[in-house]
Amino acid sequence: ATAVQITDLGKTYPGATGPALTGVSLSVAPGEIVVLLGLSGSGKSTLLRHINGLETPSTGSVVSLGHDVASLKGRALRELRGRVGFIFQQFELVGPLTVLENVLTGALSTLGGPRVGLFMYPKSLREKALGHLDRVGLLERAYQRADTLSGGQQQRVAIARALMQDPDILLADEPVASLDPESSSQVMALIREIAAERGLTVVCSLHQVDLALSWGDRIVGLRAGEVVLDMTTENLTREQ
Numbered sequence: 641a642t643a644v645q646i647t648d649l650g651k652t653y654p655g656a657t658g659p660a661l662t663g664v665s666l667s668v669a670p671g672e673i674v675v676l677l678g679l680s681g682s683g684k685s686t687l688l689r690h691i692n693g694l695e696t697p698s699t700g701s702v703v704s705l706g707h708d709v710a711s712l713k714g715r716a717l718r719e720l721r722g723r724v725g726f727i728f729q730q731f732e733l734v735g736p737l738t739v740l741e742n743v744l745t746g747a748l749s750t751l752g753g754p755r756v757g758l759f760m761y762p763k764s765l766r767e768k769a770l771g772h773l774d775r776v777g778l779l780e781r782a783y784q785r786a787d788t789l790s791g792g793q794q795q796r797v798a799i800a801r802a803l804m805q806d807p808d809i810l811l812a813d814e815p816v817a818s819l820d821p822e823s824s825s826q827v828m829a830l831i832r833e834i835a836a837e838r839g840l841t842v843v844c845s846l847h848q849v850d851l852a853l854s855w856g857d858r859i860v861g862l863r864a865g866e867v868v869l870d871m872t873t874e875n876l877t878r879e880q
């Protein structure tokens with residue numbers, strides 16, 4: 641079984657002068673911890689966004705958790721997105737809402753409605769959200785505004801939010817690019833711990849070689865939209 645099977649993926653954005661991705665093939669096994677390593681503009685975000693159907697391929701195919709992503713619509717696409725959590729460089733929290741409300745928004749596509757007030761969420765979901773906040777070490781911040789937290793804390797809230805739908809895959813797009821070194825290590829370590837606890841498959845984009853080598857099990861290097869390297873970190877570090 642594979643968690644993600646990408647075959648000869650090409651992507652050209654409407655109006656762009658050249659392709660963002662060319663001939664990308666990649667197979668990710670369940671439970672694997674993969675780093676996408678590349679400079680800004682190399683296609684990391686574009687590749688991640690294909691895995692949960694935020695982008696559709698121009699050529700080739702992306703099969704996530706057994707579903708050909710391009711063929712999914714409506715409810716089936718929402719279900720897939722629920723099984724594929726996503727965290728972003730800029731955290732993307734709703735600043736004026738409380739930390740707890742932000743985590744709860746992670747459950748919204750299963751609730752099926754627009755954003756609702758805290759009181760609208762069933763008690764079971766609130767308890768689940770508080771449990772995730774406890775896991776990321778931020779239970780005592782639950783009723784604080786999200787925008788009063790540090791960057792590292794906000795990213796931990798985003799991780800808690802991503803867990804609300806019990807994902808099988810976690811995608812992380814430059815999750816520590818905005819953080820100081822200490823918060824970066826905390827967040828990266830937390831992602832690995834939670835992945836191990838839950839058997840999550842993780843695909844995480846990074847641009848720092850040293851961090852990629854110390855953190856990932858496997859490195860997929862992208863340059864100008866093409867895969868130029870695909871090796872386990874074990875083999876890579878042995879070669880050096």
Ligand code: ADP
Nearest residue numbers: 653656679680681682683684685686729813814
């Ligand atoms: P990153 O390099 O971290 O992926 P960018 O600053 O390149 O972030 O992109 C930020 C946002 O702008 C993304 O949503 C991306 O899809 C979009 N974007 C990037 N390049 C272009 C472009 N040439 N035209 C339109 N949108 C773009």
Ligand code: ADP
Nearest residue numbers: 653656660678679680681682683684685686687
């Ligand atoms: P990375 O995440 O490695 O920084 P991206 O996937 O964001 O790379 O971008 C790859 C290429 O695609 C870049 O040239 C970028 O400008 C372009 N691009 C990204 N998003 C868009 C978009 N929405 N529209 C047009 N071009 C885009």
